[in-house]
Each structure stands twice: as structure tokens, then as C-alpha cells.
Amino acid sequence: MISQLIEKIQKTKAPVCVGLDPMLSYIPECIVKKALGEWGETLEGAAEAVWQFNKEIIDHTWDLIPAVKPQIAMYEQFGIEGLKVYKRTVDYCREKGLVVIGDVKRGDIGSTSAAYAAGHLGHVQVGERTLSGFGTDFITVNPYLGTDGVKPFVDACQKEDKGLFVLVKTSNPSSGEFQDKLIDGRPLYELVAEKVVEWGELSMDGDYSNVGAVVGATYPEMSRVLRRLMPKTYFLVPGYGAQGGTAKDLKPCFNEDGLGAIVNSSRGIIAAYKQEKYASFGAEHFGEAARQAVEDMVADINQVL
């Protein structure tokens, strides 16, 4: 799977991924009003607004980018109706030829992780048939439970040609609280990185592994060390733009070959029309604003590569 992602990155010349994390507050009022007018002030109505918003964003950006990353929490907050739109978004993006990274941050004991892996990456057996639940290409995984909690996801990668990004060093302000703690003189995130390399060896796909790592853009010094520790691990890099990471901060996430990382932006793209820079598009043209924001982001990142 990682080779498919790399191919799409090379084709689009865009090591970026659009985060489809639609808070209701990002969605232009005209869309929310129409959806709630039709469905009432209900979870269905909210979910419909999310779907209309996503569709417009995807329709205006799909040809510029290799991948999208829907954050499942933003759908899960609307219960079943929200999750239906998560699935609909995944399916629509895959039809458009986009690689879909489900940002689900799952992780549990072995048998439970196996169920998550089946639902998000693989298949379940029902009678004689094998059926797919959410059918994303990659998901994000939390490593706190250790190898037996991660292994079922790695097995699914190998069996179904799928991929993972395991949380190593996250982009949020408190990420250091546990992740930076020193163990025999080295931060916890380096130990996690070494495990990611070990797990990654079980599912290689060309020069890189199907088992990638989440490495926040907000800590460039750490990215440099992690890049060296994990030469064959692809990085999913959150934190660019709205969270404060700049293109210069991203440089250490990449290898010499210009590969090795895919940078996510959510708010900075999907709510671009709310920024002064893109305000001239107007709320009703939020899709065009998102497209311009993608083009600007790609140019910004490519100048440092």
C-alpha cells in the first residue's frame, strides 16, 4: 500500500494530504441552513451538512492531491448518522482514486485490535462471505499497549495490502508529558520509534514499510532524530499551518530522495475561506478557496524539498 501512496505523491508532486475534519463551525451557513431545513435540527441534518461540505471540498481538490485523512471523531460526534457520512466520504474519495487515511487512533489488547483491524482495514467473515466494514487504505494506531496490541494491525497490512501510521511523537502541546520522558537517557518516543521499525520489517512494500509513523511538524528537532532512526518508515505529519508548523519545520521529516513524509492540513484547507488570505472567494465558494489553499501549501512545501 505504501508504494501506491508514494506513486500518487510522485504523480501529483504533492506530499500533502487534506484532513477532512469538518466541525459544524467550519461549514458555511448556507449549507448548514439547507441541510437542517431539509432534515430538521437532527443528527441526520448535521450529518447531511457535513457530507455536502466534504463533497464540495473533495470535488475541488481531488486532482491535486494523493490522499485525504478523515478524522473519525468529527463524524462519531454525530453518532450513527455521522459515521454513515464517514463511510460515504471514504467511499467517495476511493472512487476518486484518492488514498484514504482513516484517522482513528485505535489500539487495544490483541483480540480487540484484531477486530478494529478487520473493521477498518480488512474483512470480517460472515458465513461463507468476507465483508468489509469501513474499507480505508491506512489507519492511525495508538501504541500504548505494546506489540500485541499493534501486531493485528500489522498482520492486516501484510494480508490485505494496507498501511498504518503509528503515533510516535504527536503535534499537540502536551505531547511531551509522557512521550518525551527519558528512559535510560532516551525519550519514550524513540523507543516507540524502534518498535515501529521492528513492526515495519514485517510488512515491507518496496523501499518503505506499510507501517508508518505519526510525527508532528511542531517539533522539528525531534523529527530530525526520528528520520535517522526510521529510514524506511513513512511519516504522516500533522501540525502544519493552523497548529503552527512551517515548511521549514517539515524539512527534517523528509529523506534525501524527497520522499518519506506526507504532510496533513485540515483547518488550513477546508476552512481556508475563513482566512483573510482567501476571504475574497466568499463563503459560498469555499471549495475554490480550499483548492487555492492546497496549491499554496504544495508550493510552500516543495520550495524546501
Place this chain on the structure above:
Amino acid sequence: MISQLIEKIQKTKAPVCVGLDPMLSYIPECIVKKALGEWGETLEGAAEAVWQFNKEIIDHTWDLIPAVKPQIAMYEQFGIEGLKVYKRTVDYCREKGLVVIGDVKRGDIGSTSAAYAAGHLGHVQVGERTLSGFGTDFITVNPYLGTDGVKPFVDACQKEDKGLFVLVKTSNPSSGEFQDKLIDGRPLYELVAEKVVEWGELSMDGDYSNVGAVVGATYPEMSRVLRRLMPKTYFLVPGYGAQGGTAKDLKPCFNEDGLGAIVNSSRGIIAAYKQEKYASFGAEHFGEAARQAVEDMVADINQVL
């Protein structure tokens, strides 16, 4: 919320919780056959089998126990159809007066955790209305991202009278890989425990906090230390029975007052009819077998308290 759970534990004299983690392989063939006969070999069919199974287990055990703990992964593996049955199970258990602990192990950066908290514990605002997604009483939370990833869940507890169990020391074999690593001479899980105490002070409810901890039954020496470190923190204890934890191992999880812990068993109860001990019930009477297994578990635990 923790005071409601404690009240129910005292009323039933049962510090136990039934894990509703229905793998298809646990469900008697007659139920699976009937559901797939009606719905075909589809996700709907699998989900219907899960629902029929759950309902029978709940109907045979609800009056003996204070709480249930559905593991969402076992539903999520069947996609949307599975999640509908998760929701249906949550609603049915709450109607029966059971406290529902959603075992979801969510956790992300702040804004994302806020969305999870809204979906599982709280409400979302849609127009003028506040609506509930899954409406569980407690959920489990993963602390790897630190305070800003956990705080939104704590806020939801305080605002909506709900509860959490934060992963401190999990019951699985690899849990020590990261959780036991020494930081200035003390294991990571103790640092997490201290944070849980800090977070817990923000949402006290009587003698205990709404912010509890997951502490596996499989590591009794560690439970003893954690009990001392977290005197006002309720423990959710997985790992009893099928995972190897015995009643003796549970003792250190409790306080002197006989409170402080609720012990989960999943397979040991819901698939009791598959054990030699309960085989005489027969597969069709799996509900009665589960009831007997609950009674035996309660007696087993109460003898050490």
C-alpha cells in the same frame, strides 16, 4: 456518575461488570443461523445475531450486576450495522437501569478528544438543539497524548455527570513494553497514575472521582502500588478469568472499605456455555449459563473482600 455506580455496586453486592464483547464465534449456531437466514450473509445479518445474543445475555444478568462494558471494536468490525447494534445495546442496558461503560479507548489532540467526548459522553449542538450520539455513562480513554488530549473528556464528566477510566496499566502480555519503562526510577504507569489523580481532582463526586483508571488484574504487585498512589480513583479491572487473573489477584485493587474497583469479565460470562463447567446448560441456554457464571464470579470475588 461514580457515586451512581458505587450505589449500584452496593445494592447488588457485586463489584463486577459484564463485558459485552460478542465475537461471532461466541454466539450459538442457532442464533447465527436464524439471523443470517433472515438477513443473508451480510453485515446486517451478523449485527442481528450480535443483538439477539446480547439481549439474551442482558435479560439473564441485568438484575445481578451494576454495569456492563460493551467493547466497541466488536461492533465496529461490522461497520455501520455493527455500530447500530452497539447503540441499541447501550440504550437497552440503560433502560434496564445498568451503568454502561463504553470501552472505546479513544484519545487524540484536544479538539478531537472534545468531539469524541461529545459523541460518547455528552452532546453536540445542532442549531438550537443539543443532541446525544451514543450516550454512554463512562468511557475508557488512552492517555498517550497527555493532558490536553484527556482534559476534554474530564470536562465532559464534570459538565454532564459522566465518568472515565483512563488506561494506566493494561492487562495484556506486552503492556510492560512501554508502560513499565523506568523514568527516574519509576515506571511510566506510575506517572500516568499521578496525572489521573490530578485530572480526577477536577471532577470529584463524593469520596471518589469521576476519573477512574484501567488497572489489569494480571499484575497484582502493580495494583498494590497503584491503589496507594490513587486512593480516590476507581479502578476498572480487566483480565479476570479468561485472561488469567484470579480473585486473589484482585484483592489489592480494592480499598479497605471494600470499594474502589469494578472487575470485568467478558468471555468468562458471555461464552460461559462453552466451558466444561457450564456445558450442561447446553448452547440454547447460554443466557442461563451466563447468569450462573455471574453468580459464581460474584461469590468468588466477595470471598476475598
